[in-house]
Amino acid sequence: MQQVYEATDVGLVRKGNEDNLAVLENVHVYAVADGMGGEAAGDVASQMLVDTVREMLCGRESVGEDDLCQAVIQANRAIRQYVVEHPGCEGMGTTATLLHIDDQSDSGSWAHVGDSRLYVLRQGSMVLEQITRDHSYVEDLVREGTITPEEAKTHPQRNMLTRAVGALENLPVDSGQLAVHGGDIFLLATDGLMKHVPDEEIVRLLRAGTENPARALVDAALSDGGTDNVTAVVVSLL
Structure with missing residues (x-):
């Protein structure tokens, strides 16, 4: 059994919320998306991502790793087509982090692009395990040993993504089980x-x-300054 909590907030600095989320409890699929592109474009991109996830996966009898990837790839096509039709939105895109949990097989699958994240906190553990890898310039520097994880937190180019939904014609999607x-x-x-x-x-x-632990997490971000939109989806396995 899965208990799901969700929360999103514009934060204390931004004028609009470019984050979006999807909770498809009937198929146990969850997604978060952080849009980019300025003005309304980021909001449109993240909305297109979660809409595509709903359209492609909501009615399925089963969902697998490839289904999650295909939803992200289809959203990539849709966003790129939108830019063709709306040239003023050039540069728009979104992150995408998707999770599916199958109660019947005690397994899960995920798909990911960008720097939103998927974590797991295992039963009895106090260590938060990051499952996804950020597709960002500073993450590449950390992996190369050029900077430390602590330095990455304040690096002036910490928001520069190396991969985003809508940015590439042939988009690689990280995934796993x-x-x-x-x-x-x-x-x-x-x-x-x-x-x-x-x-x-x-x-x-x-x-x-x-x-609502998702709300508690969002409130903690706001209490620390809330300089960005913030979104959390928490899935507890009972």
Whole structure:
């Protein structure tokens, strides 16, 4: 059984919310998207991503890793076509982080583009495990050993993505499968959360037993300054 919580907020600085989320409880598919492109374009891109996820997956009898990837690829095509029809939106795009959990097989699958993230907090653990890898300039520098993870948090180009839905004609989509167990907690979040809430505090809030842990996480980001839109989806396996 899965208990799902969700929350999103414009934050304390931005004028509009370019984040979007999708919770498809009938097929146990969850997604977050962080749009980019300025004015309304970012909001449109992230909305197109979650709309495509709903349209392609909501009515399916089963969902697999490839289905998640195909939804992201179809959204990429749709966004690129939108730019052709609306040249003023050149440069628009979105992150995409998708998760499917299959109660019957105790397994899950995921698909990912950009710098939103998927985490898991395993039953009995106090260590937050990051499943996805950021597609960003600073993440590449960290992996190369050029800068440290701490330096990446304040790097002037920390928001520069190397991959986004809508940015490439042939979009590579990271994906994978994982085992799931009762007591596991999964978190999908946009970078507005990670900018303000350290892993240790995320773990504490996920373990705190609050009525809506996703809302608690978003509120923590706002309390620290809320400089970006922030979105969280929490999936607890009972």
